[in-house]
Amino acid sequence: MAPLNESLAQTAQALVAPGKGILAADESHPTIKKRFDKLGIANTEENRRAYRDMLFSTPAISNHISGVILYDETIRQKHSSGTPFPKFLAQNGIIRGIKVDEGTIALANFPGEKVTEGLDGLGKRFAEYAQLGARFAKWRAVFTITDTTPSDYCIRSNAHLLARYAAIAQEAGIVPIVEPEVLRDGNHDINRCYDVIDRVLNEVFRELHDHRIQLEGILLKPSMVTAGEGAPEASVEQVAELTLRCLRNTVPPAVPGIVFLSGGQTSEAATKHLDAMNKIGEVPWRLSFSYGRALQDDPMHTWMGKPENIKAAQKAFARRAELNSLATSGKYAGE
Ligand code: 13P
Numbered sequence: 426m427a428p429l430n431e432s433l434a435q436t437a438q439a440l441v442a443p444g445k446g447i448l449a450a451d452e453s454h455p456t457i458k459k460r461f462d463k464l465g466i467a468n469t470e471e472n473r474r475a476y477r478d479m480l481f482s483t484p485a486i487s488n489h490i491s492g493v494i495l496y497d498e499t500i501r502q503k504h505s506s507g508t509p510f511p512k513f514l515a516q517n518g519i520i521r522g523i524k525v526d527e528g529t530i531a532l533a534n535f536p537g538e539k540v541t542e543g544l545d546g547l548g549k550r551f552a553e554y555a556q557l558g559a560r561f562a563k564w565r566a567v568f569t570i571t572d573t574t575p576s577d578y579c580i581r582s583n584a585h586l587l588a589r590y591a592a593i594a595q596e597a598g599i600v601p602i603v604e605p606e607v608l609r610d611g612n613h614d615i616n617r618c619y620d621v622i623d624r625v626l627n628e629v630f631r632e633l634h635d636h637r638i639q640l641e642g643i644l645l646k647p648s649m650v651t652a653g654e655g656a657p658e659a660s661v662e663q664v665a666e667l668t669l670r671c672l673r674n675t676v677p678p679a680v681p682g683i684v685f686l687s688g689g690q691t692s693e694a695a696t697k698h699l700d701a702m703n704k705i706g707e708v709p710w711r712l713s714f715s716y717g718r719a720l721q722d723d724p725m726h727t728w729m730g731k732p733e734n735i736k737a738a739q740k741a742f743a744r745r746a747e748l749n750s751l752a753t754s755g756k757y758a759g760e
Pocket residue numbers: 449565604686687688689715716717718719
């Protein structure tokens with residue numbers, strides 16, 4: 426038995442401190458381009474910086490946000506005051522995270538399935554990111570539900586990579602967020618989603634165990650158990666009940682926190698689902714959020730790339746952060 430790494434455990438716990446969750450602001454250039462394009466915002470380096478500047482400068486945001494996941498470009502950029510973003514965030518009580526996977530490619534011989542890249546040189550990259558102030562990281566694996574996917578091989582490969590990444594992160598003193606995302610695309614029902622997430626999480630925790638990962642020093646970032654986007658929606662209660670049942674069957678209690686991704690749910694649905702789970706309660710982990718779109722859709726639509734909209738956009742962001750904060754203790758009472 427290896428001695429407990431207290432520092433990893435403390436960082437992981439701080440990220441899921443009561444009433445707090447994570448802002449995922451780590452969109453790669455192609456992803457933020459997709460979001461900006463829809464609103465007619467030019468995808469320039471300065472616009473990406475100005476947008477994140479707006480989010481990070483939101484007054485008192487650390488009341489509800491514990492940490493922010495950054496992209497490689499952002500961790501090297503500066504706040505408008507001239508202070509590097511990582512230092513600015515630290516001064517404002519926010520823990521710095523970094524996305525370290527390098528995106529997905531097609532999984533050879535498995536049509537329609539994907540595998541995540543980014544392990545090469547990861548130890549060295551972690552050393553640099555740690556110097557830049559990063560205390561936690563994220564790696565995302567993606568699974569698609571069809572009648573024949575995900576295949577066992579796709580699940581095994583991605584689970585192995587997630588665990589290798591987690592081992593290298595912990596070796597560098599960085600808390601790994603382990604993100605196996607099961608996409609909502611498709612018209613499968615909620616039971617099929619349950620079965621897929623159950624298979625994925627079982628394999629992920631088997632690999633984490635094989636890699637001797639200290640579970641006290643990780644966070645899990647899963648999808649919620651929902652019906653496919655093209656199928657009739659399940660009720661909020663059903664999503665909450667089946668997600669909790671799936672997690673109870675697969676996630677060891679040593680994991681300090683589960684921080685959901687929003688995965689293209691509406692902002693309101695993501696908040697409602699988290700709230701409904703916390704209303705049920707009685708789980709061994711803290712249940713919180715690591716949302717991208719569900720925190721950013723409102724402020725991005727308000728900002729629109731215009732300096733005169735900054736204050737209103739920050740208000741919209743602070744509101745979503747506060748509603749999700751309430752949801753972490755089952756105290757959300759509607760919009
Ligand atoms: P969404 O909440 O928009 O799904 O983004 C979370 C994330 O970090 C995906 O990797």
